[in-house]
Amino acid sequence: MPRARLRDPPTTINLTCVRAARVPRGAITGGGRVTGGHAATGTPCHRVRGETPAEAMFEQHPQEEHPHEDHETSSSDDDCRGRHTLDQVTDLNHAAPYDLVRPCDVKGILHSHSRYCDGAHTLESMVVTAREIGLEYLGVSDHFRSAVHRDGITLDKARSQRDEIEDLRRRYPEVDLLQGVEVDADHDGALLLDDAALDFFDYVIASVPDTVGGDEDPLTDQIVAVASNPRVTILGKPVGDFMLRRSNGMLDMERVLQAAAAGGTAVEINANPCCAELDWSCCKRAQELGVAMVISPDAHRAARLVDFRHGAELAQDAGLYCSSILNTLSSAELRRYLTTGTMPEP
Ligand SMILES: [Zn+2]
Ligand SMILES: [Zn+2]
Numbered sequence: 001m002p003r004a005r006l007r008d009p010p011t012t013i014n015l016t017c018v019r020a021a022r023v024p025r026g027a028i029t030g031g032g033r034v035t036g037g038h039a040a041t042g043t044p045c046h047r048v049r050g051e052t053p054a055e056a057m058f059e060q061h062p063q064e065e066h067p068h069e070d071h072e073t074s075s076s077d078d079d080c081r082g083r084h085t086l087d088q089v090t091d092l093n094h095a096a097p098y099d100l101v102r103p104c105d106v107k108g109i110l111h112s113h114s115r116y117c118d119g120a121h122t123l124e125s126m127v128v129t130a131r132e133i134g135l136e137y138l139g140v141s142d143h144f145r146s147a148v149h150r151d152g153i154t155l156d157k158a159r160s161q162r163d164e165i166e167d168l169r170r171r172y173p174e175v176d177l178l179q180g181v182e183v184d185a186d187h188d189g190a191l192l193l194d195d196a197a198l199d200f201f202d203y204v205i206a207s208v209p210d211t212v213g214g215d216e217d218p219l220t221d222q223i224v225a226v227a228s229n230p231r232v233t234i235l236g237k238p239v240g241d242f243m244l245r246r247s248n249g250m251l252d253m254e255r256v257l258q259a260a261a262a263g264g265t266a267v268e269i270n271a272n273p274c275c276a277e278l279d280w281s282c283c284k285r286a287q288e289l290g291v292a293m294v295i296s297p298d299a300h301r302a303a304r305l306v307d308f309r310h311g312a313e314l315a316q317d318a319g320l321y322c323s324s325i326l327n328t329l330s331s332a333e334l335r336r337y338l339t340t341g342t343m344p345e346p
Pocket of ligand 2: 111112113182298
């Protein structure tokens with residue numbers, strides 16, 4: 001089966017069509033590659049010139065006899081900048097800014113959950129696993145309590161979590177443990193916490209829960225409002241919280257990315273292998289706009305932290321450079337970013 005090849009994706013995503021045309025699970029191999037042949041199952045979507053979004057994003061590579069030469073996107077001068085020499089590939093500690101991101105370039109995770117909310121494992125288990133898999137930092141971003149996340153943390157719980165984090169930081173100095181929070185946005189894009197409460201945390205992931213709505217603007221307006229909020233560090237799951245569960249609606253990713261660029265908000269690339277296929281479709285455009293991206297496993301158990309590797313492979317296929325990926329920064333650089341909001345100069 002020939003590899004599918006990425007071409008310029010549509011920036012308006014019809015989530016209803018995407019649901020129908022979604023890549024079957026079996027199409028993702030153990031190596032995290034998307035194989036060809038999945039697009040034929042899609043329902044026609046008239047918003048992208050009669051193609052399904054999946055068809056619009058992938059096309060069969062015509063040269064089946066050269067299946068290993070189709071890593072690059074079809075754009076011109078970007079292609080040569082992303083190639084690695086043997087020295088670069090074997091030097092895991094010194095990725096150049098314009099190298100395509102690799103799994104080994106990801107230094108830490110910023111989206112994970114613990115038993116303080118719906119995570120399966122204790123904070124300590126998460127930290128120990130992060131250390132075992134060689135991560136330099138781990139951000140725990142438990143859900144703040146909302147109508148959707150009734151088992152989420154409150155501010156009181158966040159304060160006791162902070163105490164435990166301080167203790168773990170002393171006991172596991174190899175892992176820089178950060179305290180983030182994942183906050184739901186309501187229907188007009190406002191967050192459920194006021195600014196003072198948001199400032200308690202090291203960073204804020206804002207996610208738009210499944211929403212009801214049939215046309216483009218309400219959903220897009222909601223996400224644009226979130227991406228424009230200066231207190232939001234990362235726009236979580238921009239294409240949907242487990243896409244098959246998003247009810248419906250059209251999403252204008254160009255507007256979302258423009259808002260993220262203007263607001264200095266990073267955008268998440270969901271690395272969960274069950275729902276990662278589309279978050280990378282607009283990554284290249286995000287990179288053009290200078291939007292920082294974060295490869296996030298949204299790990300609800302310790303073993304899922306390693307899903308960042310799958311996300312990095314997708315990001316590499318999408319043509320993303322290390323300099324676009326927030327969690328390729330070192331722990332010190334990341335903390336500087338969280339203070340200043342700017343990525344280091346490549
Ligand atoms: Zn959760
Ligand atoms: Zn989450």
